[in-house]
Amino acid sequence: MPQKCRKHTRVIRAEDATGFPLRWFWGRLWRSACVAALAGIAMAVLIAPQWHEPPVVNAELAASHSLARPLEPPACDWHATFAREIRALDGDLDAWRIAPVPLYGQVTYSEQIARIGPTTPCLLLDETIQHEWMHLQQARMYDGEVHERYGGRDGAEVVADCGAWMLGSRVTPYIDPVWHQGYVGPCTPADVMEAWWLIARPLIRTSELAHSAADPPAR
Structure with missing residues (x-):
């Protein structure tokens, strides 16, 4: 213990404390200060951060590591995506063909047949099918007219894109000006109601057929 600490923290006799209360007080104060200082030094030694040499990085290994490369889009199975999306909509695979078309997809209204081009990018296949499915519902509802x-x-395309957007499509060039080419205008409330009815109609018909099959025959 430092000489100064020993001097001021020695035991003070009762008569000294009685005769010199100020001296006794300063002795207690110095003792507390010395204890706190020693405790602080000890803690600083115990918790001081230890120096470590920086790790040696193999530049060639880091460059070849998967995290060092940009993430690639997930693999897309064209035919599996084609079948999955149609089943998710209404499951009527007989109404669809894979055949060359001027664009990615096309519906022949009079035949009520949808065609998807084999060169349609797989990552755009869902959106293409959703749009053409809306056209297919238009053809069925209005008997090809x-x-x-x-x-x-233009009116048919806008409603088809409104419906595709409602189905989750991210590519809607007829109603979204960001695509520039093909843009006609935004969905109006009437377009939204029309698209909603086109989407709901197959579900309503399926429900009606299910109820008809479940009803007992009339006597």
Whole structure:
């Protein structure tokens, strides 16, 4: 213990404390200060951070590591995606063909047949099928007279894109100006209601058929 600490922390006799209360007080204060200082030094030694040499990094290994490369898009199985998306919509695979078309997809309204081009990018296949499925519902509802019902091609395309967007499509060039080419205009409330009805109609028909099959025959 330092000489100064020993001097001020020695035991003070009762008569000294009685005769010199100020001296006794300063002795207690110095003793507390010395104990706190020694405790602080001890803690600093115990918890001081230890120095470690930086790890040696193999540059060639780091460059070849998977995390060092940009993430690649997941593999896309074209035919599996084609079948999965149609089953998710209504399961009517007989109404679909894989055949060359001017764009990615096309519906022949009079035949009520949808065609998807074999060169359609797999990552755009879901969106393409959703849009063409909406056209297929238009053809079924209006018995092939789609352009007459919507006042031309643009009206039919806008409703189809509104419905595709409602189904989860991220590519809607007829209603989203960001795509520039093909943009016609945003969905109006009437377009949304029309698209909703086209989407709901197959579900309603399926439900009606199920109830009809479950009903007992009339006597």
